[in-house]
Amino acid sequence: MVTEILSSSQAACARIGEVVRIYQADLTNGLSQLDATARQLYHGPNEFREQEQDSLLKKYLEQFKDPMIALLLVSAAVSLLVGQYDDALSIAVAVIIVSTVGFVQQYRSEKSLEELTRLMPPMCHCIRDGATLHLAAKELVPGDLVHIGVGDRVPADLRLGEAVNLLIDESSFTGETEPVPKQHECIQSAGQLAVINQTNIAFMGTLVASGHGKGVVIGTGEQSAFGEVVKMMKEEESNAPQSPLQQSLGTLGKQLSFYSLCVIAIITIFGVVQGRKFMEVFTIGVSLAVAAIPEGLPIVVTVTLALGVLRMSRRR
The missing domain is CATH 2.70.150.10 (Calcium-transporting ATPase, cytoplasmic transduction domain A)
Structure with a gap:
C-alpha cells in the first residue's frame, strides 16, 4: 500500500x-x-470535500452581527418608539442597503470558489x-x-x-x-x-x-x-480575519454606542433634575444621540469597497 x-x-x-x-x-x-x-x-x-452550506437566510442575517449595523438597528427601533418615523425609515433603508451589498459580495466570493473546484x-x-x-x-x-x-x-x-x-x-x-x-x-x-x-x-x-x-x-x-x-481559500473564506477598516468601523460602532448612551443618560438626568417630564427629556436625548450616528457611513464604505472590487476584477 x-x-x-x-x-x-x-x-x-x-x-x-x-x-x-x-x-x-x-x-x-x-x-x-x-x-x-x-x-x-x-x-x-x-x-x-464539500463544506456544509448555511442557508441564504442565515448568511444574510449574519450581516447584522456587525457592531455598526447593530447600532443602527437599535437607533431605528428607538426612533420608531419615540415617534421619529422619518429617522427610523432612513436608518432602516441604510441598514438594508449595507446588509444586501455585503451579502451579495460574500455570495459572489463563494460562487467564485465553487467555480475553481469545477476545473x-x-x-x-x-x-x-x-x-x-x-x-x-x-x-x-x-x-x-x-x-x-x-x-x-x-x-x-x-x-x-x-x-x-x-x-x-x-x-x-x-x-x-x-x-x-x-x-x-x-x-x-x-x-x-x-x-x-x-x-x-x-x-x-x-x-x-x-x-x-x-x-x-x-x-x-x-x-x-x-x-x-x-x-487554503476555503479556510480563508470561513476564518477570514477582519481587515483594518472593518476593525476600525467595529471600534467606531462600539464607541458611538457608549457615547450615545451617555448623551441620553446625561440629558435625561439634567432634565428630570430641572423638573421636566421624563419622556420629554428622554425623547430629546434620543434625538440628539440618533442625530450623532452617521447612518450614511456604512453605505459609503460598503459601496466604495464594492466598486473597488468590481474595478479590480475588470482589470484582472
Missing part, C-alpha cells in the same frame, strides 16, 4: 524511476483494478491492467498511469514520464498567460522548486494546449497542488 505522497517539488526533482518505485506504479500497464480499489479506500476519491474534468484516460479506460476522474488514485492529449484538462497532479511536443495552459493555476512547454526529465534543485519551474509536472485543472503525454498520479484531491490552494 502506498502511504508516502510526494509534493510536486519533490516529484519534479526525482527521476521518473524513483517516482514509479515510491508509488509502486507501472509505466506500461498501469495499476491493476484490484490495487486501485484498495488505494482508493485508503486515500479517498479524487475530489474536494477538475469529469472523465480522463487512465491505463489499468494494460488497457486504456475512459474513467471518471474522481476514481483516480496515487500511482495511476494517465494519458493526456490536446483539449484535456489534467485530472490530477502528474509526474510526466512521457511528453511529446506538450504545451499546457496553466493560467487557471499560476496565472501564466502563455502555454508552458513540458518535458519528462528530472530537474536538479538544491531546495524547494517554484511551481513555474516544475516543467515535468502537469497540474490538476490545467489545460493541454498541444501535444500529448503520459504520467504517474502523484497527488489527488486536496493532496494535489491545486487542492492545497482550494483548501
